Amino acid sequence: QSVLTQPPSASGTPGQRVTISCSGGSSNIGSNTVNWYQQLPGTAPKLLIYSNNQRPSGVPDRFSGSKSGTSASLAISGLQSEDEADYYCAAWDDSLNGYVFGTGTKVTVL
Amino acid sequence: QLQLQESGPGLVTPSETLSLTCIVSGGSISSSGYSWAWIRQPPGKGLEWIGSIYYSGSTYSNPSLKSRVTLPVDTSKNRFSLKLSSVTAADTAVYYCARTGTTDKYYYYMDVWGKGTTVTVSS
Numbered sequence: 636q637s638v639l640t641q642p643p644s645a646s647g648t649p650g651q652r653v654t655i656s657c658s659g660g661s662s663n664i665g666s667n668t669v670n671w672y673q674q675l676p677g678t679a680p681k682l683l684i685y686s687n688n689q690r691p692s693g694v695p696d697r698f699s700g701s702k703s704g705t706s707a708s709l710a711i712s713g714l715q716s717e718d719e720a721d722y723y724c725a726a727w728d729d730s731l732n733g734y735v736f737g738t739g740t741k742v743t744v745l
Numbered sequence: 746q747l748q749l750q751e752s753g754p755g756l757v758t759p760s761e762t763l764s765l766t767c768i769v770s771g772g773s774i775s776s777s778g779y780s781w782a783w784i785r786q787p788p789g790k791g792l793e794w795i796g797s798i799y800y801s802g803s804t805y806s807n808p809s810l811k812s813r814v815t816l817p818v819d820t821s822k823n824r825f826s827l828k829l830s831s832v833t834a835a836d837t838a839v840y841y842c843a844r845t846g847t848t849d850k851y852y853y854y855m856d857v858w859g860k861g862t863t864v865t866v867s868s
Contacts, residue, residue, distance in 0.1 A: 734794040
């Protein structure tokens with residue numbers, strides 16, 4: 636059972652803004668930076684956001700991340716059909732001394 | 746451009762040891778500042794970190810798997826491996842290898858991933 640909790644699903648129409656939450660605790664999100672991964676159907680995960688709010692080269696600025704206390708959020712603005720995927724938050728957990736992923740959120744473009 | 750490729754048997758017998766290798770190309774596995782990780786994803790489920798090996802040779806493993814996990818590295822062949830002993834059907838998953846963009850746990854993230862390899866545990 637993951638220590639980072641995400642809503643199982645989120646949806647929106649093209650052009651809308653969608654936000655995904657990630658709830659953790661003091662030993663993970665509260666102590667370390669948060670990363671987000673995008674997994675398109677049938678493919679390997681891809682780093683989308685690192686260090687709470689940094690985008691790797693090539694990631695559109697429609698994707699943004701934020702963190703406050705023991706929670707984090709991923710926002711997708713101007714939702715597009717190709718954004719339909721599973722999204723996972725992740726962070727190092729000092730108590731477990733290991734890397735933990737969130738439960739995952741499936742984003743559907745209506 | 747750094748690329749990672751997993752290889753190994755797609756079918757493993759229960760109670761045996763699962764062995765996978767990740768071949769690194771386009772960069773050196775001995776480069777400082779990085780570590781190398783294994784992650785898995787059971788069918789229809791989420792991602793689970795298995796463990797990481799640092800360029801120094803230090804390893805960290807998921808506490809739930811630690812007793813069964815070994816993470817050898819072969820710098821001469823620029824590859825690292827995963828050995829998971831006493832497997833059961835619950836170990837059936839897609840297994841990914843990845844590079845972490847930092848060794849600092851505060852900033853820890855996986856920035857380059859392999860395509861993954863499916864392993865089924867069945868008799």
